[in-house]
Amino acid sequence: MIIPVRRFVATCALGALGVALAACGTPGTPHAARPGHPASASGSANAQPPRPPTLAPGSSGITPVFTNGPRTKDKIVSLTFDADMTANEGTRAAAGEHFDNPELIATLRAFKVPATLFMTGRWADEYPKEAKDIGQDPLFEVANHSYSHYAFTDNCYGLPIVPQERMRAEVEEAYTAFKKAGVPHAMPYFRFPGGCYDQQALRTLSAVGVTAVQWDVVSGDAFATDADAVARQVLEGVKPGSVVVMHCTRSAAPVTEQALRTIVPELRKKGFRFVKVSEMIGSATQGERHGTT
Structure with missing residues (x-):
């Protein structure tokens, strides 16, 4: 999801994306099996790993949107x-x-930083060994x-439209590509290409059982040439519970x-x-249950 910082807009929530959590879904108890990995009966020899935390669906079962964790x-x-x-960048690769x-x-490994990678299926097809390794x-x-990294709304940074x-x-095809590459347990989290979505897209994806994950801090690293500026933007924006894109x-x-070498120690x-997004969402759902968010 390459976006320049000056155009940080998601269709569902103009302005601060913090309102997306309230408008499109609120934290709740974990509810959805990992896409492509239905939960097995307790005690089964083929039981899947514990389901990662997700947000409860919004009104009318609409796909929930997570922007940041508890402050x-x-x-x-x-x-x-x-x-x-x-999908159309194969000739460039x-x-x-x-x-x-x-x-x-x-x-990230050298600094021992847990992280979440939002991967396109086309990326996994192009770099299967790296996808598996990650x-x-x-x-x-x-x-x-x-x-395909195509947009789910009109007018999304020039991306082709799905x-x-x-x-x-x-x-679903992205999850298939991950499985083919050897990724054992892809998470039930989805990031819209370009960060662009609307109510129609959220309704359409409700059957997939994913939580849409946005962010509250834009790094500005897309097309950037100044690592110090990227690091400064992240360091100035991060708050407790932040999700950095x-x-x-x-x-x-x-x-x-290069920017990470400043961001992480600072x-x-x-x-x-x-923490990974799964732990951040887990903190949000736990805080909701205990009234501490």
Whole structure:
């Protein structure tokens, strides 16, 4: 999901995306089985791992939207990275353009930073070994960023548009690509390409059983050339419970890895602890049940 910082707008929530959580879904108890992995009966030899936390559906069962975790004294933050590759970019990859970023993954490992990667199915098809390596590393979790990285609304940063009748398939085909690449347990979280969505898209995806994950901090790393500026923007924006959107795409976000080398130690100095989105959503649902959000 490559977006320039100056155009940080999601269709469902103009202005601050913090209102999306209230408008489109509220924290609740975990409710949905992981897409493609129905929950098995208790005690079954083929039982799946515990279901990751998700938000309860919004009104009329609409897909819930998660923007940030609780603003509590527990200073947790989620760094999320979009592994973007649009379906029509295959010729560019064949010509040598790099849509992956192994150095960024290596830096996260060196710093021992848990992270969530929102991966397109097309990216997993192009880089299956990297997708498998990331998906099998307990430090990371893989979530869904659609198969083709086409937009789910009109006027979304020039992206091609997914017809409504193809929206569900875009999500399901991405999970199929992850499984084919060897990602064992992709998470039931979905990030709209470009961050663009509307009520129609949320209604259409309700049957898939995912929680849509947005963010409250834009890193500004898309097409950036100044790592210090990216780091500064993140450090100035992070609050307890923040979800930061960044990118794992060398060609379109070339300074992200360098920026991380400043972001991670500085946030740790401020007392922040890095968590994956699943833990952040778990904190939100637990806080809702106990009235502490």
